[in-house]
Each structure stands twice: as structure tokens, then as C-alpha cells.
Amino acid sequence: MKKSLFKNMLYKILLNVFNLIVPILVGTYVNRALGVSSLGKVQFAESIFNYFFIFASFGVYQYGLREMSRLKNDRDKVSQLFTSLFTISFVSGIAALLFYLSFSYLGYSDKSTFPILLIFAFNFIVNIFYVEWVNEAMENYDFITVKTIIVRSIYVVLIFIMVNTPGDYHEYAILLVFSMFLNNIVSFIYIKRKIKFDFRNISIRQHIKPLFLVVIFSNANVLYTQLDRFMLGQYVSTKYVSYYVIPQQIMGIINTLLLSIIQVSIPRLSNILGENDDKSYLTLLNNISKAYFAFLFPAAVGLYLLADVGVFIYGGREFIAAAPVLSAFSFYMIILGIDFILANQIIYVKKKEHVLVRLVFLCGFLNLGLNALLLQYDLFTPVTAILTTAVSNLLLILLEYGYIRRYLKVDYHLFELGKMKYFFIALLFIPVSYLIRQYVSGPIPLFISIVGINSLLYAGILFITKDQVMKMFLDKVKSRFNK
Structure with missing residues (x-):
């Protein structure tokens, strides 16, 4: 059962x-x-x-x-x-x-x-x-x-x-x-x-x-974030490892919560493919992706806007220099999320991991080369380290998506409006947060105000536009209470 x-x-x-x-x-x-x-x-x-x-x-x-x-x-x-x-x-x-x-x-x-x-x-x-x-x-x-x-x-x-x-x-x-x-x-x-x-x-x-x-x-992070951490500690200073890891931990906390939406679907997707039910696989894949993006994009934009507050609350005044690093990690979180879907829910469950290996190596060595270049010109910092990693991962997802569309022939559209609209709605947080900062001060009140008001704005827009993910979630909750 x-x-x-x-x-x-x-x-x-x-x-x-x-x-x-x-x-x-x-x-x-x-x-x-x-x-x-x-x-x-x-x-x-x-x-x-x-x-x-x-x-x-x-x-x-x-x-x-x-x-x-x-x-x-x-x-x-x-x-x-x-x-x-x-x-x-x-x-x-x-x-x-x-x-x-x-x-x-x-x-x-x-x-x-x-x-x-x-x-x-x-x-x-x-x-x-x-x-x-x-x-x-x-x-x-x-x-x-x-x-x-x-x-x-x-x-x-x-x-x-x-x-x-x-x-x-x-x-x-x-x-x-x-x-x-x-x-x-x-x-x-x-x-x-x-x-x-x-x-x-x-x-x-x-x-x-x-x-x-x-x-x-x-273990792509060996040539990506793990490589950044090792090179910072080995060639710059262990202090800068903390300036890198603290933002990474904050992003990781949020990203782990978001990945709940798609992690539980991987066993089911594998089982469906094992039964050669491609239609059910594609339906579940698209539904899960939309649900994930509905949370990923507002979380990433919010993380960018609250980078200084987040670092201060989580690490204290001693780690405030890590705020720009967290801003960069917010961009990386979007790329990481998209990669998780393309790599794990499509390429891997279809047993094409040998292709993933080549793509990961290619982009991983690009990151290594960029880091070495930055070291040579004394430009290697926690911020530039995560930016080169983000650029390398961006190339990775573009190559993965091209392979999925051209060779696997999976009818999956990453950049369709139904998935990307959540990002455009989340951009409204920027002017709203700017206005909030004019009237609210202090890390805790500022955090609560920005998160609370933007969350209500986002949920309200999804409800008014009768968004599919919002409707699906409300229907599920309603059916549970009616039992």
C-alpha cells in the first residue's frame, strides 16, 4: 500500500x-x-x-x-x-x-x-x-x-x-x-x-x-563550495572560512526546509519510472517543480534583502562582515535548487548519471580555475569565492537543461511562465522592504516586519490570482480537516 x-x-x-x-x-x-x-x-x-x-x-x-x-x-x-x-x-x-x-x-x-x-x-x-x-x-x-x-x-x-x-x-x-x-x-x-x-x-x-x-x-560540492572553504583556509585565513560558512549555514537551513517539497518525491518518481509510467512521472515532476519554485524564489529574494539582519542575528556583531557573502549565497540558492531538480529528479532517476559526471567535472574544474585566477591576482575572498561557484553552477544547469530537452526528450519546460512567475512576484519584496526599513529599526523588529508583510503580500497575490499551487495546498488541507 x-x-x-x-x-x-x-x-x-x-x-x-x-x-x-x-x-x-x-x-x-x-x-x-x-x-x-x-x-x-x-x-x-x-x-x-x-x-x-x-x-x-x-x-x-x-x-x-x-x-x-x-x-x-x-x-x-x-x-x-x-x-x-x-x-x-x-x-x-x-x-x-x-x-x-x-x-x-x-x-x-x-x-x-x-x-x-x-x-x-x-x-x-x-x-x-x-x-x-x-x-x-x-x-x-x-x-x-x-x-x-x-x-x-x-x-x-x-x-x-x-x-x-x-x-x-x-x-x-x-x-x-x-x-x-x-x-x-x-x-x-x-x-x-x-x-x-x-x-x-x-x-x-x-x-x-x-x-x-x-x-x-x-558530491559536486567538492569542486564547488567545499573547494572554496578549503582554499580560503589553506591560502587566505581560517577566519575567512567562518565568514564563508556562516552564510552557507544560513542558506543551508532555509534550503533544507524548501527541499522537503521535492525530496519526498524522489522515491515515488523512481518507482513510477520503474513501472514505465512516463505520463504520471511528467505530471508529478511538473507539479512538484511548481510547488518548489513557489517557495524557492520568495525565500531567495527575502534572504538577499535580509542578509545583514540574518548574519547579525545568527552570528552576532563579530560576523557582520559576512553579510555580503550571504547576499551572494541567496543567488546561489536559486541555482542550487534548479540543479537539484534537473540532476536528481530527471537525469539521475532516468539512470543517466554518467552524463552528470561529465558535466559536473567540466563546471567544477571551471570553478577551480576561476578560484586559482582570483588567488593569483589577490582577489580571492568569501564573496568572490561563492560568486565563481554560482557562475560555474549556472553553466551546469544550462548544460543539464539542454541535455534533458535535446537528448532525453523530456517534455519539461524550466523557464515557462507557470514556474517563473513566482520569481517576478517575489521581486515586489524589494520596494516593500525598502519602505519598511525607512520606518522600522532594530534587527528583530526589522526581520519580523519584512518577513511578515512580504509573506502576506505574496500569499495574497497567489490567492487573488487563483494560483495552482495555492489551490492545491488549500484543497489538501481542507480535505484533511473534513475527514
Whole structure:
């Protein structure tokens, strides 16, 4: 029996609302408690760790989600796939850990980041038990939501107890690892009660090539934002890593909430394609895209207009220099959202990841070249770093869209008025916000006024124009209350 896509979306939104509140609550506290210097050390060490972690996870989440969604009604095949991917994850995790420890010792054993790198090493073992892809493929969003809320609540309490001064950055790194361990082990125990290991028909070789391709395209941030962070820390200053990461975290909080709308549809899209129902696939794809754009464009424009206020509230006065970086990230958020649809909901679910790999590499190396050019002329800053990344990603989505239209022959129109109108409506926020700033001062009142008034304006326009997304949402809510 298929679970309600709308119910799954509500669970996902509830989860991401909670995940929105927690980083804001924890982030505003940790940013002030640790300060720019200590926080920069953790974030720089994390950027190094992320390079090796890519090969530890080995694309199992994205690949496993797609493949499990296609065969989730066959109990034996589910067990075989789960066993195979768990085995691969175990081997890749141990191998990545050994390379990581060697690199950390040879390159940073005499630096203050070395103890933090050792703390993050435990994540390689913890990741072996990461099976959330199974829960999402089975659409167990109720369990995921409840479990995550409990685990993250424990994490928040421990943060306030253990992290109080700039010298507590080791404790902060330990809690990051501990929260990941708790989250993964609970999910693993839950899944193991439903799916047993089956080593009789284990298959490894057939999964290696597609997994390797997934590793590359699903970790595009290695040649994009992760590259920016590493180059800032290595060649400029770890302080500038914080000026880059704080805006990235703010954008990430909002983007995660927005992606709730389309993430829950990926298993369903894969399942529909597995049944060769192209018409239903295209209908769902277009409906989900419109719903996503209806939230993405106003959120991005709002983020741009509130960049200074957002950085001040989230990071404090010490991070106010990061406001222009957040403005640049608002533009990047739109590009990132469009890429997520084109790459994950179309190209990947149609099993054309080999094409994605080529496109990602091409644009990723363009970003690397632009960063190197900026370094040579002493122009490499957090703002220019994210702008070059945005330009590279813009080229990426144009190439993806061209491939989808010309070669995949998917009748998907990205730039049609039905999708782009939300951006034009959101542009009305600019004059409205300017007027509000003439009469309202103070970060909190200004934030509430701009968000509140513009939200009412946006919702009112959608309601008056009888927008399809607004109508669909209201009809769903009304049907729930009438039951």
C-alpha cells in the first residue's frame, strides 16, 4: 500500500522545520561562544574531513535510495540489496579512514587542527551504520521525524552544557560526531528489525560502477563550495572560512526546509519510472517543480534583502562582515535548487548519471580555475569565492537543461511562465522592504516586519490570482480537516 505523498511531505516539512529551529538555536549560541577563530578551526578541519568522507559514504545514500525505491515490494531483493550496499559501505569506510589518518598525520600533525581531525575520524566508523536511505525509500518519514527530533534535542542540551567558551571547540567537534552516531545507530536498529542480512546472493561488482558515478555527481560540492572553504583556509585565513560558512549555514537551513517539497518525491518518481509510467512521472515532476519554485524564489529574494539582519542575528556583531557573502549565497540558492531538480529528479532517476559526471567535472574544474585566477591576482575572498561557484553552477544547469530537452526528450519546460512567475512576484519584496526599513529599526523588529508583510503580500497575490499551487495546498488541507 502506497503511503500518502502529501502526508510524507508534511512529515518532511515538520522534520525540516525542527531542523531549521535547531541550527538557529545552536548556531547563534555556538557562534558567540566559540568566536571566529575557534569556529574557523573546526570548520577548516571539517572541510578536510569532507573530502575523505565522500569516499567513505561512496554514494550509497543516493544510489541505494533510487534502487531500493524500484524494488521495495520484493522482500528477497530488498534484503540482498541492503546486504550488498552495507558490505560496500563497510569496506569503503575502513579504507577511507586509513587514508584520512595518514593524510592528517603527514600534513597537520604539528598544527592545532590535528586533534579536531582525529575527532572527526570516528565518523568513518559511524557512517557504516547510516541506513537512512532505506527509511526514505520505504517512505518511513514518520519514524525519521520522531527519531531525529529526539536525537537532535539531546544534542542541543549537551551543546549548552559542554560548549561555553572559545576553548571548548574540541567538545563541540565531539558532540557533532556523537549526534551523528546516535542518529545512525537508532536507524540501523530500526531497519534491522525489518530487513535481515542475506549473504547468499550478495552482489558487489554490479554496484561498483554506478556507485562510483554517483560519488562524483552527488558530491559536486567538492569542486564547488567545499573547494572554496578549503582554499580560503589553506591560502587566505581560517577566519575567512567562518565568514564563508556562516552564510552557507544560513542558506543551508532555509534550503533544507524548501527541499522537503521535492525530496519526498524522489522515491515515488523512481518507482513510477520503474513501472514505465512516463505520463504520471511528467505530471508529478511538473507539479512538484511548481510547488518548489513557489517557495524557492520568495525565500531567495527575502534572504538577499535580509542578509545583514540574518548574519547579525545568527552570528552576532563579530560576523557582520559576512553579510555580503550571504547576499551572494541567496543567488546561489536559486541555482542550487534548479540543479537539484534537473540532476536528481530527471537525469539521475532516468539512470543517466554518467552524463552528470561529465558535466559536473567540466563546471567544477571551471570553478577551480576561476578560484586559482582570483588567488593569483589577490582577489580571492568569501564573496568572490561563492560568486565563481554560482557562475560555474549556472553553466551546469544550462548544460543539464539542454541535455534533458535535446537528448532525453523530456517534455519539461524550466523557464515557462507557470514556474517563473513566482520569481517576478517575489521581486515586489524589494520596494516593500525598502519602505519598511525607512520606518522600522532594530534587527528583530526589522526581520519580523519584512518577513511578515512580504509573506502576506505574496500569499495574497497567489490567492487573488487563483494560483495552482495555492489551490492545491488549500484543497489538501481542507480535505484533511473534513475527514
